[in-house]
Amino acid sequence: KPMGKENDKVVVLDFWASPYCMRTKIALREKGVEFETQEEDLWNKSELLLKSNPVHKKVPVLIHEDKPISESLIQVQYIDETWTDAASFLPSDPYQRSHAKFWADFADKTISFDSGKKIWGNKKGEEQEKGKKEYLESLKVLEAELGDKTYFGGETFGYVDIALVPFYSWFYALEKCGDFSFEAECPKIVAWGKRCVVGRGSVADTLPESEKVYQQVLKLRQIFGVE
Template structure:
């Protein structure tokens, strides 16, 4: 699908960022070639600061040098800028709204609880509260999954690619919170493995053990002492 319109796609990302990973999965699903530009968030460069002066974070999609910030905005942009490629969002307005809702839910609940799990002191009431909220959030996602093979239904879709990067963090969340996602939410764990068999996902995510090592780095550097 290479062509003039596709030229100049670059993604400012970080290997472990679930938000950058969802963009990588989306680009792969749409068959769009791009140049990955790994960023050092401990020493942010001029390109990132110019491209995203408000939040100063990844991911940022550069299309012909023009930046598009925030991962869910990037996904919608890809659908609108490249309508000839497979659509990420469903065509039905209600289904689109439903998919956006659950993608937002993962961002403000799952990721936020996960951050508190590694940031708060082990065994503290704040961490125990984060654990309770994380387990509840995962169970809510599992209830939404139900007996479907994918969150989007019978086929892998927008909501799956938006949420599956968090599956690589399940191991770390469980170890920090002293629970097993496989035991607490077996269908959700199986969904993560099922999505991981897809080429676009397999190429974009990293082994849970490697992600857990990164969580340890975050905890040592930024966690409560």
């Protein structure tokens, strides 16, 4: 395809604090793909967002050649399959691929916006403690899977890392709201998160400052009526 054609344009309908949007932007940056972001007001969504993702009406939407793709992990796979010059996010061996998909799926199901919200969306008390317990139990399963590897895939930054690392930027906010320490509970995951930020430009360029996420979470607490 000729470069620079108008419809080659890559657009991400984005919200800067969304871990799901971060996945897509990290994947594009890993592949060296130029893209534009269009910031959405999630309380007043654009016509383009509603038209592009009529089923879920959620960010991120990846628009490539005027065609929209929804769901962040599906976008990451699309990016991997479309820009094949750079290294693949997934191993080529089907068994190893299924292994990576399993852990990305586990991370997706257990470390989510909703599971974090059980911590920041509650005052101190029983519900918040339950949320902390669940979140940390899941993260400890991921910590055991990570073990002493550099990245989840071994020496290669890949699919599981892309799926999980955006949530690292929310750790500080969760700690402040929940009064606990990820470092104490999951030291290997915290070291891995730092390693991703330091070692991968794609991650460093995508993840927002922890303090900025915390300020956003404080706004969300006001919106959702948490003291």
